[in-house]
Amino acid sequence: MSRTLFDKIWDAHVIRTIEDGPSVLYIDKHLVHEVTSPQAFAGLEKRGIGVARVKNIMATVDHNVPTINQHLPIKDLISRKQVETMETNCKKFGIELYGLGHLYQGIVHVIAPELGITLPGMTLVCGDSHTSTHGAFGTISFGIGTSEVEQVLATQCLLQEKPKQIKIEINGKTSNGVSAKDVILYVISELGTGGATGAFVEFCGSTIRQMSMEERMTVCNMSIEMGARGGLIAPDEITFAYCRNKPFAPKGKKWHAALEYWKTLFTDADATFDKNFSFNAEAVAPMITYGTNPGMGININERIPNHNETSFERSLEYMNFSKGDKLKGKKVNWVFIGSCTNSRIEDLRIVADFVKGKKKAEWVNALIVPGSRGVLMQAQAEGIDQILLEAGFVLREPGCSACLAMNDDKIPAGDYCVSTSNRNFEGRQGPGARTLLASPLMAAAAAVYGEITDVREFLN
Amino acid sequence: MEKFETIISNVVPLPAENIDTDQIIPARFLKATTKEGFGQNLFADWRYHEDGSVVTDFVLNGDRYSGKILLAGKNFGCGSSREHAAWALYDHGFRVVISSYFADIFRSNALNNGLLPVRVSEAFLKQMFRWVEAFPSAKVKVDLHEQTLELLDLGVKKSFEIPPFKKACLLNGQDDMHFLLNLKEEVIEYEKTSKYMQLIN
Ligand code: SF4
Numbered sequence: 001m002s003r004t005l006f007d008k009i010w011d012a013h014v015i016r017t018i019e020d021g022p023s024v025l026y027i028d029k030h031l032v033h034e035v036t037s038p039q040a041f042a043g044l045e046k047r048g049i050g051v052a053r054v055k056n057i058m059a060t061v062d063h064n065v066p067t068i069n070q071h072l073p074i075k076d077l078i079s080r081k082q083v084e085t086m087e088t089n090c091k092k093f094g095i096e097l098y099g100l101g102h103l104y105q106g107i108v109h110v111i112a113p114e115l116g117i118t119l120p121g122m123t124l125v126c127g128d129s130h131t132s133t134h135g136a137f138g139t140i141s142f143g144i145g146t147s148e149v150e151q152v153l154a155t156q157c158l159l160q161e162k163p164k165q166i167k168i169e170i171n172g173k174t175s176n177g178v179s180a181k182d183v184i185l186y187v188i189s190e191l192g193t194g195g196a197t198g199a200f201v202e203f204c205g206s207t208i209r210q211m212s213m214e215e216r217m218t219v220c221n222m223s224i225e226m227g228a229r230g231g232l233i234a235p236d237e238i239t240f241a242y243c244r245n246k247p248f249a250p251k252g253k254k255w256h257a258a259l260e261y262w263k264t265l266f267t268d269a270d271a272t273f274d275k276n277f278s279f280n281a282e283a284v285a286p287m288i289t290y291g292t293n294p295g296m297g298i299n300i301n302e303r304i305p306n307h308n309e310t311s312f313e314r315s316l317e318y319m320n321f322s323k324g325d326k327l328k329g330k331k332v333n334w335v336f337i338g339s340c341t342n343s344r345i346e347d348l349r350i351v352a353d354f355v356k357g358k359k360k361a362e363w364v365n366a367l368i369v370p371g372s373r374g375v376l377m378q379a380q381a382e383g384i385d386q387i388l389l390e391a392g393f394v395l396r397e398p399g400c401s402a403c404l405a406m407n408d409d410k411i412p413a414g415d416y417c418v419s420t421s422n423r424n425f426e427g428r429q430g431p432g433a434r435t436l437l438a439s440p441l442m443a444a445a446a447a448v449y450g451e452i453t454d455v456r457e458f459l460n
Numbered sequence: 461m462e463k464f465e466t467i468i469s470n471v472v473p474l475p476a477e478n479i480d481t482d483q484i485i486p487a488r489f490l491k492a493t494t495k496e497g498f499g500q501n502l503f504a505d506w507r508y509h510e511d512g513s514v515v516t517d518f519v520l521n522g523d524r525y526s527g528k529i530l531l532a533g534k535n536f537g538c539g540s541s542r543e544h545a546a547w548a549l550y551d552h553g554f555r556v557v558i559s560s561y562f563a564d565i566f567r568s569n570a571l572n573n574g575l576l577p578v579r580v581s582e583a584f585l586k587q588m589f590r591w592v593e594a595f596p597s598a599k600v601k602v603d604l605h606e607q608t609l610e611l612l613d614l615g616v617k618k619s620f621e622i623p624p625f626k627k628a629c630l631l632n633g634q635d636d637m638h639f640l641l642n643l644k645e646e647v648i649e650y651e652k653t654s655k656y657m658q659l660i661n
Contacts, residue, residue, distance in 0.1 A: 015643065015650045021625035024643060028656040036542065038493035049641070064491060078491040085493045122656055129541040129565060145543035145569035147635060155640040157647060161623065193478060194535055198564045227538065229564055250659050258659045293478055293538075311477040311533070404487040404540075413510070425482045425539060427505045 002268035005234050006165050006200050009140045009265065013123045015157065022159040028122040030056055030152045031108045032095070034086040035063040035406070036127030040150035041089040051093040052156045058117050059090050060098040062107045063128075064406045067369050067396035070100045079407065093153075106372025106398040109133040109340035113217065114374055116246025120235035120262040125152060130340050130422065132224045135232035136216035137239055138265050140200070142230040163229050166196050167273040169205040172281040177456040179350075180215035181342060181420065181439035183207065184222040185287035187279060189297040197227035199274065202267060207281040208233055213242040214346045221341045222422050225294035234266040286455055288327050288418075289437040291315040292426050297437065300328055300454045318426055319434050320414075327436070327452045332416040335366040335447040336429070337440055338396075339403035339421035343371030345378045347420065347440040352384040354444040354455075355391040361450025366393040367409065369401040393447065405430045418446040461574045463633035467555050467602045468612070470527030471592045474519055479532055480539030481566060485548040487540075498544055499551030520552075524596050528555045531588055535559075536577075537566025546573045556602050558609070560585040571626050572635050578602065578609055578620045604630060 003011070015024040037059075044050065051057070064079045074080035083100070090097040098104040104111055109130055112118045118134045124141040125131060127149040134141035148158055170183060188195070201223050208216065216233050223231030240259060243249045250258045285299035292315040298304065304316070306323045316322065337343070337351055348370065360366045368388055370376040376398055379385055388395050402409040403421040405428065411417040413432025420443050424435035436452065445455040489501040507518050514521050530549065536559040537545060546569040549557065555575060560582045562570075570577045580588070591611065592598055601610040604627060610617045622630075629635060651657050 012655060015646055018625060018639075021623065024640070024646075026647065026650055026654065028654075035490050039495050039543075042494065047637075052647075063487075076491075082491050082493055119656075119659070127541060127543075129539065143541040143565055145541055145546070145565060145572060147543060147569065147572035147637075151635075151637050151640055154637060155643065155647065157640050157643065159625070159636045159639065193538060194561065197535075197561065227535075227563065254659055261655055261659075293480075309477075310475075314476070404482075406487045406490060423480075423482070423539060425480045427486055428482050431486070431505055431510060 002271040004165055004267040004271045004273065005138060005202055005232060005265055006140065007271070009121055009123065010162065012121070013140070022161045025123060025158050025160045027125050027152050027156055027158060028056060029058065029112070029117060029124040031112055031124070031126035031131070032057055032059040032149065033063055033108050033126070033128065034061045034082050036146050037149055038082065038085045038089065039146050040153055041093065043150040044154060049154050051095065051153045054094045056156060057095050058112055059086070059095050060105050060108055060111060061086055061100060062398070063400045063404065065100060065399045066407050067399045067401050067409055070397045076407070103373055106374065107340045107343065107400055109221065110343060110371030110375065113137065113213070114246070114372060116243055116249030119243060119249065119258070120239060121265050125158065129224050130221050132228065132230040133217050133221040133340055135220040135223070135230050136213060137243070138232055138235035138262070140230065140232065143224070164199040164274040166199045166201045166228070166275045166277070168201055168203050169276070169278040170203065170207040170281050171205040171278070172207055173210070174207065174281045174284060177286055177441060177459050178284050179439040179441060180211055180218040182284050182287045183281060184219045185289065185294070185297045185437060186284045188222065188226045188295050189287070190279070191226050191277065193226055193293050193295040195226040196223065199228055201228045201231045202273070203231055203233050205278070209236065212346060213238060214344045217344070218341055222294065225422060235262050286439065286442050288442065288452060289424050290319060290321055290327055292318055292424055294422065294424060294437060298327070328454060330416070330452045331450060332418050332436070332446050332452060333363050333365065334411050334415055334417035335364055335443050336402045336417055336419040336421065337367070337443050338369030338371070338401050340371060341422045342420035342440045343369060343375065345375050348375065348379050348384050349382070350440050351444040352387045354441060355393065355448060356387050358391055358448050360392040360447045364447050364450050366447040367396065367402060368393050369396045369409070370398050372398045402429050404428060405433070411435070418443045418452065461633050461635050464555070464574055464576060464604050464630040466604065467528055468599055469529050470525065470597060471529045471531050471600050472519055472525045472527055473531045473589055473592045475533050475589055477533035478535045478538055481537055481542050481545040482539055484537070484545040485542065490542060490544055495547050496551065498548035499553070502548040502552045528553055529600055529602065530554045530557045531592060532557060532559045534561045534582065534585070536562050538563040541565040543569040543573070546570045546575050550575050558585070558588065571630065574630060574633070576602065576604065576630065580609065580618060580620065584618060
């Protein structure tokens with residue numbers, strides 16, 4: 001029988017299916033961080049049980065850590081307690097932790113791929129919705145709640161109903177100045193935040209095939225913003241080349257065995273999906289969001305549309321925009337380049353390339369937070385840190401930072417922030433903060449010109 | 461988890477759509493390491509001014525509405541996977557949320573904590589908002605056994621869907637863990653044939 005990529009991975013992980021009920025799904029990899037795990041560990045202790053498979057766990061701290069002076073004790077006492085609780089729990093249950101200062105520390109969704117922990121064909125979960133990121137490797141990866149974190153810790157399994165499947169095909173070559181982030185913001189603006197609710201989305205087509213792994217991660221990362229459980233992309237030579245020689249990737253004979261298996265991971269030609277969409281990448285221009293959900297995006301030369309729903313109007317009121325407004329030319333005073341969507345080395349290179357020899361606008365605070373210690377060190381090795389410094393950008397230490405504003409990196413109420421993150425919800429970057437989602441290149445241009453621009457006007 | 465009993469209660473209407481978990485419980489309140497106490501910060505940015513004073517016209521602050529049932533616009537619980545959202549709603553006293561659509565992770569988080577998400581049609585949701593807003597003292601009965609929602613004074617009854625496995629869990633006050641812990645042997649058997657285990661170990 002013809003099967004999709006999703007079916008193949010799913011079938012290989014179902015231990016059994018309950019009659020009239022969910023399936024027991026085996027989880028290969030579990031990523032754990034400090035914010036959604038303490039209650040799970042406490043739950044294990046309360047039940048008097050341990051962790052089933054410490055080797056299948058990767059643990060780090062990212063959400064609630066400062067991005068300056070990570071070598072010093074955390075100033076915020078409640079945050080410090082949460083990070084210390086993580087350390088205590090990992091020690092108690094025998095889990096290796098990539099804590100602050102560790103060479104491997106960083107945002108869960110940045111470090112697992114760059115360490116070769118995320119590999120094609122796996123099932124991977126994390127107490128974080130953007131676990132969808134790892135689908136870029138051809139994995140079934142999805143976010144879970146803390147009760148489920150506890151279940152996976154205790155049993156390495158989850159009960160899951162098999163979700164619906166959607167295929168999104170994107171073909172064509174993107175034009176200069178248009179990135180993977182623009183492509184996915186465009187798709188979400190077309191399908192809406194409910195366009196893929198509850199489903200797994202397979203992205204395919206020539207545009208996706210041409211993307212690097214980091215770009216594919218950006219696409220899958222944001223699949224959750226159209227309601228999907230996760231996104232996935234069939235592994236190919238680009239995937240294999242990326243995984244080869246990563247610290248935790250299989251080596252030697254095992255590598256060859258892995259390759260052989262991974263090459264079977266694709267959707268059979270006559271397999272069917274519950275829904276199909278297709279898009280033309282040539283139609284995509286640099287995107288920017290104007291509202292308070294990621295579906296409220298327009299291309300930079302469009303005007304804010306005219307809808308009459310209360311929630312739409314409320315959203316514009318929060319952003320202090322009006323129907324029919326153009327965003328181009330609007331002044332901004334914050335730029336945040338970071339988050340598991342766009343904080344990888346390729347993102348930093350793009351920003352550095354653009355700002356080299358330029359200066360940020362005086363009134364802009366430009367914050368760059370690399371996704372991992374590894375990205376930061378690579379940026380330093382390439383001299384990117386120097387370029388950013390000269391341009392007046394602030395380069396921080398790794399963490400989630402202003403993506404969710406749990407630490408001190410908050411955007412003040414009322415201020416506009418062009419952000420490379422994934423959510424522009426009310427208050428997401430701090431109470432009252434106004435977020436405009438865009439690509440790293442668009443964010444870099446906003447920092448330099450102090451307003452929202454069409455970056456293409458400044459490219460050769 | 462407590463057993464889910466039949467509920468008869470007033471309804472608190474919150475007609476906004478796409479209420480994301482960042483609204484339900486903003487990130488800055490996620491620093492706690494226990495499950496308790498999130499209720500006081502439920503909808504914090506809508507409920508309190510920046511200086512901590514109460515926003516008097518927010519629905520949880522007035523005396524017009526109260527009860528164990530929250531009625532919310534479509535796509536409730538989208539965004540971040542934080543289970544703290546379900547804890548906060550439960551801690552505040554809610555036992556049921558009614559909407560025309562629930563985000564996936566929120567739905568399973570709610571079910572894992574004895575909070576029942578009841579999905580109704582778009583049209584019925586609108587009707588309920590009109591009714592509750594006109595008659596704040598109106599009572600609704602939620603019967604999980606029968607899988608019905610009843611607007612008591614109106615005599616209108618609607619059935620709702622819930623996966624049978626989850627229904628049994630709620631009624632017995634058991635979560636998935638009870639089931640999973642009994643599978644140890646099967647898991648070991650599975651691991652012997654697992655591709656991943658062979659590649660990595
Ligand atoms: S960077 Fe933002 S979206 Fe990504 S894991 Fe951290 S908080 Fe979540």
